[in-house]
Amino acid sequence: MRLFILLLGIISLFSCGTSKFVKEPKVFFQTNSKIRSAILIDNGRLYYGNDDCEFYAINIFTQKEEWIYSTDAAVETWPVITDGKIIFNAENSLYILDCINGNEIYKVTQPSKNKIRVSQDRWAFNDSYVAVSNGIAYYLTLDGELVAVDINKGSIIWTLISESPGVVASGINYDNGKLYYVDNSGHMCCVDIDKRKINFRTYIGDQIYARIYINNGKLYAGGRSAKMYCIDGNSGEIIWSSHSFDKTTWLSGGSVSIGDTLYTCTSDEHTLAAFNKVNGEFLRIYPTETNAYTKPVLNSENIIVAATDVYTFTQSNIMEFDTKNHCKLWQIKLDDCVLSSPAIYQEVLYFGSDSGRIYYIALSGNKKVGKNDKNCDVCGIKFELNS
Numbered sequence: 001m002r003l004f005i006l007l008l009g010i011i012s013l014f015s016c017g018t019s020k021f022v023k024e025p026k027v028f029f030q031t032n033s034k035i036r037s038a039i040l041i042d043n044g045r046l047y048y049g050n051d052d053c054e055f056y057a058i059n060i061f062t063q064k065e066e067w068i069y070s071t072d073a074a075v076e077t078w079p080v081i082t083d084g085k086i087i088f089n090a091e092n093s094l095y096i097l098d099c100i101n102g103n104e105i106y107k108v109t110q111p112s113k114n115k116i117r118v119s120q121d122r123w124a125f126n127d128s129y130v131a132v133s134n135g136i137a138y139y140l141t142l143d144g145e146l147v148a149v150d151i152n153k154g155s156i157i158w159t160l161i162s163e164s165p166g167v168v169a170s171g172i173n174y175d176n177g178k179l180y181y182v183d184n185s186g187h188m189c190c191v192d193i194d195k196r197k198i199n200f201r202t203y204i205g206d207q208i209y210a211r212i213y214i215n216n217g218k219l220y221a222g223g224r225s226a227k228m229y230c231i232d233g234n235s236g237e238i239i240w241s242s243h244s245f246d247k248t249t250w251l252s253g254g255s256v257s258i259g260d261t262l263y264t265c266t267s268d269e270h271t272l273a274a275f276n277k278v279n280g281e282f283l284r285i286y287p288t289e290t291n292a293y294t295k296p297v298l299n300s301e302n303i304i305v306a307a308t309d310v311y312t313f314t315q316s317n318i319m320e321f322d323t324k325n326h327c328k329l330w331q332i333k334l335d336d337c338v339l340s341s342p343a344i345y346q347e348v349l350y351f352g353s354d355s356g357r358i359y360y361i362a363l364s365g366n367k368k369v370g371k372n373d374k375n376c377d378v379c380g381i382k383f384e385l386n387s
Contacts, residue, residue: 049075106154222251
């Protein structure tokens with residue numbers, strides 16, 4: 001039986017066994033527009049985009065702006081860095097900038113008939129994103145057309161028209177010479193980049209809004225059908241599908257894994273759900289208190305989650321889970337909306353918010369938290385399976 005402790009269920013009182021020290025969140029940088037893009041930190045610079053059609057580079061040490069680049073559309077995606085270039089997409093355009101000075105190297109636009117962005121869906125908060133490999137960037141237009149761009153020449157090399165035209169939420173994911181994404185009709189698609197053609201289209205009938213997680217040739221994706229799927233990256237065969245404890249909750253925020261355990265964020269269940277990565281067995285849930293729509297972040301063998309109330313957009317919870325002892329180490333409540341996937345740099349957590357602020361939290365410091373944390377009723381308490 002899959003009986004599990006929920007917040008209102010039975011809780012066994014065991015110490016986490018690990019002391020953590022954190023500080024309250026502080027403002028790292030302030031802008032005047034929502035920040036829904038992921039945070040990227042590289043070589044002493046923090047990069048992000050906002051809804052005011054701006055892309056920023058901030059010096060991580062001085063907290064000063066180094067440069068701003070203006071785009072034609074809101075930036076609500078995942079930037080990528082390669083060979084001194086920072087690359088990201090917004091609507092139908094791909095932007096290739098110099099990492100150091102922000103100068104535009106190339107801007108490539110592939111027109112589309114569709115004008116609806118992923119983020120215009122009521123419960124989608126980020127756009128599709130790019131993949132880069134061997135000097136070629138791949139992105140999807142609002143029609144779902146796959147575009148391959150030479151990042152050193154700024155030219156389109158080839159395109160692949162979608163069999164199911166329409167905006168793609170999952171973004172492009174690269175692994176071992178293949179691209180993966182879920183198209184507008186709910187097919188997991190695999191494209192061989194050498195042959196420039198579809199290898200397989202496996203129907204899962206789902207809307208995937210979180211990043212596809214790829215590990216050891218397997219694709220892990222969860223969406224609005226409330227299922228987590230494991231798909232063979234070579235054949236397209238569905239190896240397993242599984243639900244969280246609440247079989248109706250969307251799997252909304254992307255996944256990470258530690259060993260043979262897969263962790264994925266959920267929406268209305270308000271949890272981080274754990275599955276056996278090999279056979280899909282549901283293992284346990286970790287309470288997040290609000291909707292978890294951002295990708296979880298690994299901190300050694302712990303996991304940090306940013307969760308937000310997506311009905312009011314006024315309160316968020318940032319927390320860290322100990323996956324060995326199955327407990328929450330600390331939690332911070334924030335009167336702001338966090339739908340920007342965080343990043344860790346030198347033991348500091350950074351994330352953006354709808355108030356236009358970039359916050360940071362030191363993951364070591366002088367405030368001890370655990371069982372007596374006033375922001376967290378269940379911190380330092382072990383979440384047990386009840387067989």
